[in-house]
Amino acid sequence: MKYFVRLGARTVEVELDGSRVVVDGVAADAHLAAIPGTPLYHLLLGGESWTVAAEPLDDVGRERGGRWALGVVGERVEVEVADERTRQIQALTGTPGTPGAGATIQAPMPGLVVRVEVEVGQRVEPGAGLVVIEAMKMENELRAPRAGVVREVHVAAGQAVERGAPLVTLASPGQSASGSTS
Numbered sequence: 001m002k003y004f005v006r007l008g009a010r011t012v013e014v015e016l017d018g019s020r021v022v023v024d025g026v027a028a029d030a031h032l033a034a035i036p037g038t039p040l041y042h043l044l045l046g047g048e049s050w051t052v053a054a055e056p057l058d059d060v061g062r063e064r065g066g067r068w069a070l071g072v073v074g075e076r077v078e079v080e081v082a083d084e085r086t087r088q089i090q091a092l093t094g095t096p097g098t099p100g101a102g103a104t105i106q107a108p109m110p111g112l113v114v115r116v117e118v119e120v121g122q123r124v125e126p127g128a129g130l131v132v133i134e135a136m137k138m139e140n141e142l143r144a145p146r147a148g149v150v151r152e153v154h155v156a157a158g159q160a161v162e163r164g165a166p167l168v169t170l171a172s173p174g175q176s177a178s179g180s181t182s
Helices: 084-093
Strands: 002-007 010-017 020-023 026-034 040-045 048-056 065-072 075-083 103-106 111-116 129-135 138-143 148-153 166-171
Touching: 002 084, 075 084, 129 166
Parallel strands: none
Antiparallel strands: 002 010, 002 075, 010 020, 020 026, 026 040, 040 048, 048 065, 065 075, 103 166, 111 129, 129 138, 148 166
């Protein structure tokens, strides 16, 4: 499985294959084991032993990534992790961009809008459901990539949409639904 780990402005590609890890093209043997009852993990990486503290910073996509605070050798760093599928969906639906910027969530595939779960002016947290689209007899709930205020709802239940169609536009939390700074 391939992951993309963002550390500040830098994104690192990490591929996991059993006990092998490839980080930006450099391979090493790795083994990670949770230490029961603690937020600590024991990591054997390329023959070196590390104790790593890992704390989730959100509940979004925890099984495939999300934001994490990691502590190693007394240093703390915040990272954002996304698997390949999540990264592709973010690219199609309007990845969170510059902090403070708005985001327009787009349809990742053609389908039928089953439900619109938000309204203009509503505050949403990361991971909040926005719109449910049915495609190929499966319902897909599109979620907020970050906290914000619903600036515009572009669709209604029962409406057919094409891939890339705008669904919901979010303003940053510091902006009103009209887009002005509060």
